[in-house]
Amino acid sequence: MADMNQASDGAAVILAVAAGEEGALHQLYQAQASRLFGIAMGILRDRDAAADALHDTMLKVSARAAQFDPTRGEAGAWLTGIIRHAALDLARARGREVPTDNPMLGDSLVHPEALERIAAAQQSARLRDCLAALETRNREGIVLAFVHGFSHAQIAARLELPLGTVKAWIRRGLIRLKGCLS
């Protein structure tokens, strides 16, 4: 119930931004900034870069709020998509395709088994269960990519697997996830 109220409030604020209502964007920022900044930090692990990603996200939201269609998805998911792509673009620009054994990289990673943090909403619980049903390394690869913006090369280095194997494993994991969720 709380989830639903939150979702419709989010949609209302984005529609207010689209309508050019004074203060609507700031209201949205206050409600979402910590969550979105956390998502960008997961991918970039650098506060300056994550701030750039959030900055660009708010500019995009301001320009494209009219594109948001509440009948096709939830407001929080729409914002999540925008900041993830903004952060991934920055990660790519910073050369993430280059394999690295930088020990710092492992410092602040989410433990892939910390699945209970995925919200308890019905859709989320299904994803959590389906992720839990995957082979450990499949799941680790998918979480490292989605939450931490790891490239195939970085996942391969971290899991100590050949690059080709990692690509194939992740694809297989995605196919299993889709089957499990359908």
Add this chain to the structure above:
Amino acid sequence: MIPSDPEELDLLAAEHVLGTLDARQTEEVRRALPVNAVLRAAVEAWEARLVPMAGLALPEAPPPELWGRIETSLAARVPAAVRPLRRERFWKIWSVGATVVAAGLAAFLVFRPAEPPRMMTVLLTGSEQPAWLVEAEGGGLRLASLNARPVEAGRVQQLWALPPGATAPVSLGLIPAGASRANVAPGLVQPQAGMLIEITLEPPGGSPTGRPTGPILFIGRLARAGQS
């Protein structure tokens, strides 16, 4: 290359959402999305499937000064991620657009000195480049292309207006293929300050639903000339 095989296409969409594609592949997907409905549907479905995983990232307060920076940029509309490189280019492009605006304004001052303040905007692309100059004119709108570019084959450009406070945009009609000018007759819409004007990419004949269904190509907000 966007695969035509449905399973390969679905996996490409999945990897796009997961974030494992490199910059070149990502650019290919983004360019294909406006014109490939199957790919778009696949990406949307994967977004919906995977988005709860974002809950694994721990919330963290952004730097307190960030909102001030966002407000400053909103006023100037300069993308941040590319700040050092792009700023100069942006202003160069902007100055071209601004010159056109100024030229339009000069003509107005010479020929119609008695009318109330004119409303206008420049519709920008997703990368903040000026694409169309829009002016309110005699209760209607007048559009002039600033930087004509071809539309993807089999698609049309549809013009919309969203008045302040409204939740659904109103269709103002299709922009004829290759047109560098277009007019919206008075009566379809009442131009007013704060009104969003946008052009979306739609199937032939325009949106079947009466609402925008395709991506926004260009967007801007009407303002009184001299006040924005």
